[in-house]
Amino acid sequence: MAxxxxxxxxxxxxxxxxxxxxxxxxxxALSIGPGLARDAVVAKLDGSFIDLTAELDRGGHFSxxxxxxxxxxxxxxxxxxxxxxxxVKRLYSDVQLxxxxxxxxGFYYDFDMPHALSEGDLQDIEQEMEKIxxxxxxxxxxxxSRQEAIDMFEEMDEPYKVELISEMQQEAVSIYRLGEFxxxxxxxxxxxxxxxEAFKLLNVAGAYWLxxxxxxxxxxxxxxxxxSASDLAEHIDKLQEAERRDHRRxxxxxxxxxxxxxxxxxxxxxxxxxxxxxxxxxxFWRDTHRERGYEIVSTPHIAREDLWETSGHLETFSxxxxxxxxxxxxxxxxxxxxxxxxxxIYQSEMRSxxxxxxxxxxxxxxxxxxxxxxxxxxxxVRGFTQDDAHIFCRPGQVEEEIIGVVRLAQYMLSTFGYDDxxxxxxxxNPENPEEYIGDEETWDQAEGALARALDRIGxxxxxxxxxxxxxxxxxxxxxxxxxxxxxxxxxxxxxxxxPQRFDMTYIGSDGDEHRPVMIHRTVLGSMERFFGGLIEHYxxxxxxxxASIQVQIIPVSEDHLDYAAEIQSDLSAHGVRAEVDDRxxxxxxxxxxxxxxxxxxxxxVGDREIAQQTVxxxxxxxxxxxxxxYSEFRENLLHDIQNRYMEPSMTD
RNA sequence: GCUGGCGUAGCUCAACGGUAGAGCAGCUGAUUUGUAAUCAGCAGGCUGUCGGUUCAAAUCCGUCCGCCAGCUCCA
Numbered sequence: 001m002a003x004x005x006x007x008x009x010x011x012x013x014x015x016x017x018x019x020x021x022x023x024x025x026x027x028x029a030l031s032i033g034p035g036l037a038r039d040a041v042v043a044k045l046d047g048s049f050i051d052l053t054a055e056l057d058r059g060g061h062f063s064x065x066x067x068x069x070x071x072x073x074x075x076x077x078x079x080x081x082x083x084x085x086x087x088v089k090r091l092y093s094d095v096q097l098x099x100x101x102x103x104x105x106g107f108y109y110d111f112d113m114p115h116a117l118s119e120g121d122l123q124d125i126e127q128e129m130e131k132i133x134x135x136x137x138x139x140x141x142x143x144x145s146r147q148e149a150i151d152m153f154e155e156m157d158e159p160y161k162v163e164l165i166s167e168m169q170q171e172a173v174s175i176y177r178l179g180e181f182x183x184x185x186x187x188x189x190x191x192x193x194x195x196x197e198a199f200k201l202l203n204v205a206g207a208y209w210l211x212x213x214x215x216x217x218x219x220x221x222x223x224x225x226x227x228s229a230s231d232l233a234e235h236i237d238k239l240q241e242a243e244r245r246d247h248r249r250x251x252x253x254x255x256x257x258x259x260x261x262x263x264x265x266x267x268x269x270x271x272x273x274x275x276x277x278x279x280x281x282x283x284f285w286r287d288t289h290r291e292r293g294y295e296i297v298s299t300p301h302i303a304r305e306d307l308w309e310t311s312g313h314l315e316t317f318s319x320x321x322x323x324x325x326x327x328x329x330x331x332x333x334x335x336x337x338x339x340x341x342x343x344x345i346y347q348s349e350m351r352s353x354x355x356x357x358x359x360x361x362x363x364x365x366x367x368x369x370x371x372x373x374x375x376x377x378x379x380x381v382r383g384f385t386q387d388d389a390h391i392f393c394r395p396g397q398v399e400e401e402i403i404g405v406v407r408l409a410q411y412m413l414s415t416f417g418y419d420d421x422x423x424x425x426x427x428x429n430p431e432n433p434e435e436y437i438g439d440e441e442t443w444d445q446a447e448g449a450l451a452r453a454l455d456r457i458g459x460x461x462x463x464x465x466x467x468x469x470x471x472x473x474x475x476x477x478x479x480x481x482x483x484x485x486x487x488x489x490x491x492x493x494x495x496x497x498x499p500q501r502f503d504m505t506y507i508g509s510d511g512d513e514h515r516p517v518m519i520h521r522t523v524l525g526s527m528e529r530f531f532g533g534l535i536e537h538y539x540x541x542x543x544x545x546x547a548s549i550q551v552q553i554i555p556v557s558e559d560h561l562d563y564a565a566e567i568q569s570d571l572s573a574h575g576v577r578a579e580v581d582d583r584x585x586x587x588x589x590x591x592x593x594x595x596x597x598x599x600x601x602x603x604x605v606g607d608r609e610i611a612q613q614t615v616x617x618x619x620x621x622x623x624x625x626x627x628x629x630y631s632e633f634r635e636n637l638l639h640d641i642q643n644r645y646m647e648p649s650m651t652d
Numbered sequence: 653g654c655u656g657g658c659g660u661a662g663c664u665c666a667a668c669g670g671u672a673g674a675g676c677a678g679c680u681g682a683u684u685u686g687u688a689a690u691c692a693g694c695a696g697g698c699u700g701u702c703g704g705u706u707c708a709a710a711u712c713c714g715u716c717c718g719c720c721a722g723c724u725c726c727a
Contacts (some may be wrong), residue, residue, distance in 0.1 A: 108722095116656065119721095205722030206655025213724050217655050220722070252663075261718045262700090320726085366727085370654050372718090374725060386727060488727070526727045557684040585685080592688035607685060616687080624687050 005060035009045075019056060026052040026191065029064045038062045039070040039227070041195075042188045049075070049188040051141060067227035069465075077102040079139065079190040080129075080199050080225040084109045086181035087128035088221070097183065098160050098209060098218045105235070106186030106224030110207055114161070117219050122201040125221070129199065137179040141187055149173035153184065160209065198232035199225035202239075209336060210426035210499060221413050242483055247535035249376040254540055254597060256548075257378065257531075266375040266382035276548040276577065277528055277534075282363060284415070285387055285524070292408050294359040299341035301365060305331040310501055311340040320368045338364035339495075339520060342390040343502050351506040356516060357393035357401055361525070364388045378532030385527040391519040392504070398446060398517055402453035402492060406475070409523045410457075413479055417537060417646055420480040421489060423459050425450055427473050429466035436470050438496035446494050446517070447473045471497035481537040493520040541598040541620065544637070545644045551578035551637070552594040556587055556606030563610045567603065567630065595620060600648045601637060619648040 009017040009028060019028050025043035029036050029052065033132055043050050046060040049071075051120040067074035081100035089095050090109055098110025111117075144152065146165060152175075153161040161184045176185045178193065190196065200223060205218040226232040243249075251257050256274030259267065272279060286296060305324060308314045313321065317336060324331040335341065342360050350356075366384045374380050391401050413421065428436050428449045436443065450473055454461050461475075468474060472494035479489040495518040498504075505513040524530040534542070544550055551571055564580045571578040581590040587604060594602045604616040614627040628650075636650055 118657070203721055204656070207723045208654075211724070213654065219655075222722080249693075259719095265718070368726085371725070373653060373655095373723085375719095380726070384727065388727095492726085510711090522727070524727090529727055554687085556686055560685075584683085586683095586690060587686050589689055590687090595688055601688080604687060608686085618687060 009056070009059055009062035012063045017062070019059075021057060024053055024055055024062065025062075028062070032064070036064055036066070037067040039068075041066055041069075041190060042075040044071075050082055051139070051188045054068065054141075054188075065097045070383070070620060076190060076196075077107040078222065079193075080196055081107040081109045082139070082176065082178055082181070082183055082185070082189065083132050083193055083196065083199075084125065084201070084221060085111075085183060086132055086178055087125050087295075088113075088385075089181060091124060091128055096160055097158055098207075099164070100183075106202070106222060108220050109224045110173050110209070110218040110220045112209075112216065112218045114449075115538070117204045117221065119204060122204065122221070125141075126199075126201050129201075132179070133193045133196045135380060136192050138192040139187075139189035140177045140622060142175050142177060143172045144175060146171055146173055149175065152182075153617065156182070158184075160309075191545045196225065196231040197227045199223055200232060200236065217445065217508055228565045230306040238483065242485070242536075245483070245536045246377075247379075247532040247540045250535050250540040251378070251532075256535070259377075261389065264382075265372065266370060268283070268381055268383070273548040274531070277546050278531060280546050281524070281527070281531070283425055285363075285443075287410070288408065288412060289359075289361045289389070292404065294361040297342065297345060297360045297362050299338060299345070299362060299364065300335075302332045302334055303340065307335055307340050307344075308333050311343075312501055313340075313499060314336065319636050320370070322369050334367040335364075336366050336368045336534055337364055338386065338388045339390060339498060339518075340502075343498060343504065343518075344413075346504060347502065351516070353394060353506055353508045353514070356506060357391050357397050359391045359401075359582065361387070361389035377537075378528045379438050381528050384529065387522055387524040387527065387530075389521055391521065392499075392506075392516045393519070394506075395442070395445060395517050397517070398494070399449040399453050401519060402450055402475070403457060405490075405492050405519070406453065406457055406459065409477060409492075412523050413477075413489060413542070415644055417543065418479040418481070418489070421488075422478050422480075423454065423461035424464055424467070424476045424478070425461050425473070426464045426467035426476065427638070428468045432466075436468070437500070438472070442496060445471070446496075450475055450492075450494070458511070465528060469493065469504060471495050481533065483536075485536075487533045488525060490523045491521065491525075494518075495520055518603075528588060536542065539598075541600075543644060543646045544600045544648055546639045547598075547600050548577065549579050549597065549599050550576050551601040552590075552597075552599045552640070553578060553580045553603045553605065554587060554590045554594065555580065555582065556604065560607070560610065563605050567605065567615065571634065571637075574634065576634075576637065576641070591618065601650075603633070617650060619650055621647045622650070627648055 005021040006018050007021050008627065009019055011017055026037060029040045030424055030536070038289065040052055042065050043052055044063045044065060046650065067073050067076050078101060082100065085097055086500045087101055092113055092115050094114055096112040098112065100107065100109030146168070149165050150162055153165065162246065164184060167625065172187045173184065176183055176187060176189060183218065202222045202224060204219060204221050207215045208217050209215040224235060226235060255271050255275060257271055260269060289296065313336065321336050322334045324333050335491045345360065346358065363385050365383065367383045370380060370382050392403050428443055433440060474491060475492040477490040478486045480486055499515050499518050504516055506516050553564045553568055555561050561582055568578045568580050581593065591602060600620050602618040604618065609615055609627065613630060615630050615633055616627050617625045617633055619625060640648055
């Protein structure tokens with residue numbers, strides 16, 4: 001290697017940096033700026049990651065990544081996962097390593113070991129990790145041949161690593177040394193453990209090796225890491241905030257719903273306060289659907305086995321269905337989906353092309369057998385009400401119909417305060433046409449219609465090749481809540497299968513029978529899951545139009561009960577959900593009680609208010625706002641409700 | 653379903669081999685209250701279930717049921 005041979009590195013801003021061949025990425029970073037060198041996590045040359053300590057033997061597009069880059073963060077956290085594994089190896093005997101990748105908000109590492117890890121062990125492990133960080137051990141890469149690597153990991157009694165290597169295609173296997181610790185890893189990593197600033201182990205849980213439930217179950221430790229203690233603290237705060245907002249906690253505290261495991265797990269009991277909110281949601285849902293050309297239907301909860309035979313559910317969905325019940329010697333099944341029932345309505349008479357599209361919506365309660373371990377509050381239950389709808393249309397109407405559904409979804413989501421979402425278009429894998437029902441032309445047309453619909457609306461989306469179900473392409477919308485967490489929202493699914501299975505037809509303008517296209521769609525998903533999401537999105541503080549109690553009237557003493565009752569009955573007459581706190585308590589107590597219930601408006605009424613026919617207004621977001629003319633308050637209130645504001649706006 | 657943890661009053665939690673306790677909520681009474689908790693009293697539990705160990709079990713062991721964290725799966 002010539003001493004002074006130089007290479008050209010093209011930096012992200014387009015400028016060219018000259019460096020000596022053989023210089024390390026770290027040295028280059030240093031020459032760009034000491035700050036960058038300090039923050040550098042890893043480098044990238046022509047799109048491939050390289051360790052900062054690696055020597056550069058050629059030029060190319062070059063960048064230095066820090067923790068602020070998503071990829072830099074991943075490398076950083078992945079490096080911490082190695083430190084975790086090293087600490088566990090030091091502390092416990094007979095430990096076999098699984099894998100330890102970075103994930104969205106942190107990292108994990110899987111272990112197979114006889115000692116059952118508990119949360120209490122995490123502190124010990126963290127302490128050992130701190131020691132490893134203090135030792136500032138360098139991550140040192142080495143390349144071995146496959147066989148050498150297999151021999152080495154066999155020698156080390158690491159069967160999972162051996163399995164991983166055996167699955168690999170390439171001849172050269174990369175390993176990393178960290179002091180006495182060796183791990184199979186393609187890298188890259190931080191230069192040394194001293195670069196790790198802040199980490200925390202979060203929990204421990206079981207996880208199947210390679211995600212396969214037929215393989216051994218390992219113990220998984222989850223953790224997270226940041227490049228500053230304050231960012232870590234902020235992240236922990238966010239986790240705690242999520243805990244505070246947990247719908248199971250708030251649902252109990254606010255008396256919205258309950259579960260009764262002794263009466264059957266995964267089944268929801270809506271309490272009066274919760275059902276009021278649901279009623280408002282459903283009312284809004286019904287009005288919106290009628291306005292947009294839907295008819296509302298209602299169908300039974302059970303149907304003969306034959307129907308599920310025809311629909312194909314018995315074949316593909318029976319594991320998720322409750323066992324049949326016997327009715328006069330005939331088997332009936334509880335419905336896990338509403339679609340066959342809407343098809344029954346379609347089949348009740350001959351259909352003409354003039355009738356299409358038919359849009360039928362139903363708040364359809366379905367039951368699905370979910371494995372016990374997956375049940376979770378309102379989010380994963382065994383009985384739930386879908387805001388389901390099916391659109392039956394001609395193939396040429398698909399594009400317009402999809403636009404209608406997406407616009408409906410956008411309108412409803414934004415009304416509920418979800419303004420950020422991402423859209424996914426699931427299309428078929430053209431390499432496996434045999435996996436899909438329906439001819440190629442139908443698919444091309446349908447996928448084209450979905451994509452054109454999204455384009456015409458101007459929505460960005462990602463196309464997921466091979467994600468389509470066998471019976472048709474789909475659009476899935478994931479919405480972000482107030483904490484930035486993703487929730488599965490509206491889904492729109494084209495179906496070429498059921499119209500065929502039920503031999504659905506309509507008479508076209510040509511007098512011949514044609515096959516309609518069927519679109520399954522849901523906007524809210526299910527009332528249970530959507531409500532759970534809403535509780536967490538709003539932290540229980542529902543906007544005035546949704547709040548179960550919109551106005552709490554607080555009489556100062558017994559003498560003011562009549563005036564309070566007068567106001568309540570007037571508000572009720574105007575459709576407002578108002579209640580009087582007539583308990584024998586001080587004003588401060590009643591205020592606190594209303595605040596804890598997150599009631600949007602509080603009206604304090606005493607002698608002064610009665611004398612002047614006013615109310616003293618307090619809102620949960622702005623606190624004490626002083627006296628108002630009652631009629632003026634009522635007008636503002638109705639305005640807030642009608643416009644579905646997120647918070648009371650009483651600022652005149 | 654699997655791995656691990658956990659089931660004590662309506663809720664949140666104590667007691668961890670020797671007759672089960674607090675705060676909040678509830679009820680009763682006093683107080684008549686002015687913007688986030690007035691005071692006093694009362695009541696509330698076959699310690700999830702069934703079985704075992706022990707002179708003695710909420711406490712130790714096992715079973716089943718359920719809950720929690722994940723895995724797998726999903727609206």
